[in-house]
Every structure is written in structure tokens, then in C-alpha cells.
Amino acid sequence: AQSVTQPDIHITxxxxxxxxxxxxxxxxxxxxxxxYVQSPGQGLQLLLKYFSGDTLVQGIKGFExxxxxxxxxxxxxKPSVHWSDAAEYFCAVGATSGTYKYIFGTGxxxxxxx
Amino acid sequence: xxxxxxSPSNKVTEKGKDVELRxxxxxxxxxxxxxxxxxxxxxxxxxxFQGNSAPDKSGLPSDRFSAERTGxxxxxxxxxxxxxxxxxxxxxxxxxxxxxTDTQYFGxxxxxxVL
Numbered sequence: 683a684q685s686v687t688q689p690d691i692h693i694t695x696x697x698x699x700x701x702x703x704x705x706x707x708x709x710x711x712x713x714x715x716x717x718y719v720q721s722p723g724q725g726l727q728l729l730l731k732y733f734s735g736d737t738l739v740q741g742i743k744g745f746e747x748x749x750x751x752x753x754x755x756x757x758x759x760k761p762s763v764h765w766s767d768a769a770e771y772f773c774a775v776g777a778t779s780g781t782y783k784y785i786f787g788t789g790x791x792x793x794x795x796x
Numbered sequence: 797x798x799x800x801x802x803s804p805s806n807k808v809t810e811k812g813k814d815v816e817l818r819x820x821x822x823x824x825x826x827x828x829x830x831x832x833x834x835x836x837x838x839x840x841x842x843x844x845f846q847g848n849s850a851p852d853k854s855g856l857p858s859d860r861f862s863a864e865r866t867g868x869x870x871x872x873x874x875x876x877x878x879x880x881x882x883x884x885x886x887x888x889x890x891x892x893x894x895x896x897t898d899t900q901y902f903g904x905x906x907x908x909x910v911l
Contacts, residue, residue, distance in 0.1 A: 686838070714896060725800065725887065725902040726839075733897055772838065776896055783829070783841035783855065784900065 684709050686775050688787035695763050696795045703758040703790050705773030714776035715756040716784065717747055721769040729771075732756065743767070768794045798822070800903035802888050808909045809878055817873045817906045819888030825901075827894030828871050830863060833905070834884040842886075845871065846894040878910045 685708040695701055707713060714733050718726040730741025737749040747758045756773060770791045774784040801820045809815050821828050830842040841855040845865045856862070860878075865871040875882055885905040891898035 688838075718902075723904070725904045726889075727902075728899050731897075731899065774839075778896060781854070782827070782844050782846070782852065782894060782896065784831075784839070785841070786831075786838035788836070788838040 684713070684775055684777065684785045686773055686785050686787040688771075688773055688790050690790045691788070692791050692793065694793040694795060697765050698762050701758075701760045701763045701767070701792070703771050703773075703792070705756045705758065705787060707754050707756065707773075707775045709754075709775060709777075711778060712749075712751060713778060715747075715749060716774040716776065717741065717745070717756070717758050718772045718774060718786075719743075719769045720772065720789075726772065729758070763792075763794055765794045765796060768792055800888055800890050800901055802886075802903040802906050804906060805904065806907045806909075808911065810911050811880060812877055814874065814876045815878055815908065817875075817886050817908070819871045819873070819890075819903060821869065821871070821888070821890030822901055825890035825892055826868065827891040827898065827900075828865060829889040829891075829900060830871070830873050831887045831889065832884045833887055839887060842873070844894075875908075878908075880910045883908055883910045 687706045716731045717729040732739045770789045773787040803818045826847045828845045831839040843863045844852040860876045863873045887905045889900040889902045
């Protein structure tokens with residue numbers, strides 16, 4: 683069965699520091715991969731997605747993610763975090779056949795220190 | 797253009813009551829999804845509508861949950877005889893055509909509290 687693991691429930695970084703949020707998935711083939719951000723009181727906003735091709739994906743707000751097939755990972759990175767990046771981040775997997783639903787991880791809550 | 801809208805934004809109800817949650821997808825989007833976000837949990841898929849096709853109801857947790865989509869646009873999620881474990885944020889999303897590479901756009905959610 684498909685599953686998504688985000689091992690870090692909470693992460694705290696200082697403003698200007700680099701960030702990496704981890705995501706591991708379980709799927710029989712290469713799935714479609716997504717990162718969403720949820721700010722307080724807001725809906726989820728897509729940061730980036732991976733379907734195929736170049737394994738380093740650029741997204742909005744200066745985020746990028748790297749797909750590593752050998753590690754079944756799709757980690758999200760940002761070189762320099764801004765206070766406005768404080769939010770909850772969700773990794774999601776979409777199947778390439780069959781169901782159309784996404785499987786989401788449990789999220790990582792990011793706190794940014796001034 | 798307008799995004800996905802949901803109403804009400806908050807709903808408090810008593811155990812055993814029925815509730816209806818509404819979702820207005822982005823105009824022209826043919827695919828619509830409902831998810832549930834419980835405290836400390838990820839998003840849990842509930843149901844998926846695509847055009848006139850039969851909906852994928854595989855995520856509905858019990859027969860107390862049902863959803864419909866009228867005229868291929870607005871959707872209503874109904875929970876009958878609510879239980880305290882139904883307390884969660886219910887999120888609706890829509891996408892252009894429901895193909896797997898379409899981005900799902902999410903609404904702000906309805907926070908349901910069952911007392």
C-alpha cells in the first residue's frame with residue numbers, strides 16, 4: 683500500500699538558515715510527488731511537484747525538492763528561510779494508475795526564529 | 797479568479813445531529829475531492845468526483861458519510877448522526893480535469909467540532 687512518512691513533526695530554524703524537510707514514500711513504482719504548504723487559517727498551497735525527468739524540481743517561494751529513487755525520498759529544501767515560511771508542510775504521493783487520490787504525510791510544522 | 801470556497805468556515809454541532817458542508821470549486825474545474833484533516837494527522841482522502849463518472853467513495857469512513865455534486869459544480873458533504881471522532885477540518889479541492897498530473901487546489905476548509 684502507498685504511504686508517506688514525514689519523520690519530523692516539528693522543526694525550528696533561525697531566519698536566514700537553510701532548511702531541509704524530509705519525506706519518504708512507499709509505492710510500487712515512481713509515484714507523482716507533491717509538496718504543499720498550509721499557513722494558519724489558509725488552505726493548502728502547492729509548492730512544487732515531480733512527475734518525471736529532472737530529479738531536482740524548483741518551486742515557488744524559493745523552494746526546491748530532490749527526488750531520490752534509491753532512497754524513496756523527496757526532500758524539500760530552501761537555502762535561506764524567511765520568517766514568513768513558518769507554516770505546516772505536507773508531502774503527498776499520487777498514484778500513476780488506479781486511484782486519483784493523494785496520500786498525504788502527517789506534516790512538518792516549521793517554526794522560524796527571528 | 798476566485799479559488800475554491802467552502803462554507804461554513806466553522807461548524808459546532810451536538811453529537812447525533814446531521815451536518816452539511818459545502819464546497820464551491822474553481823469555475824470550470826471538473827474534478828472535486830474531499831479530504832479530512834484530524835488533529836495531528838495528515839489529510840485523509842474521503843471522496844472524488846470527476847465529471848459525470850461514478851464517484852470514488854473508497855475513503856468514506858462509514859455509511860454516515862455521503863457526498864453529492866450537483867450539476868458538476870457545487871458539492872455537499874453530509875455527515876449523519878455526528879460523533880465526536882468526526883471533529884476535524886474538512887478540506888475540499890478541485891482540479892482542471894482530474895488527470896493525475898493536474899494540480900489540486902484546496903479551499904480553506906470547514907472546521908467541524910462535535911460536542
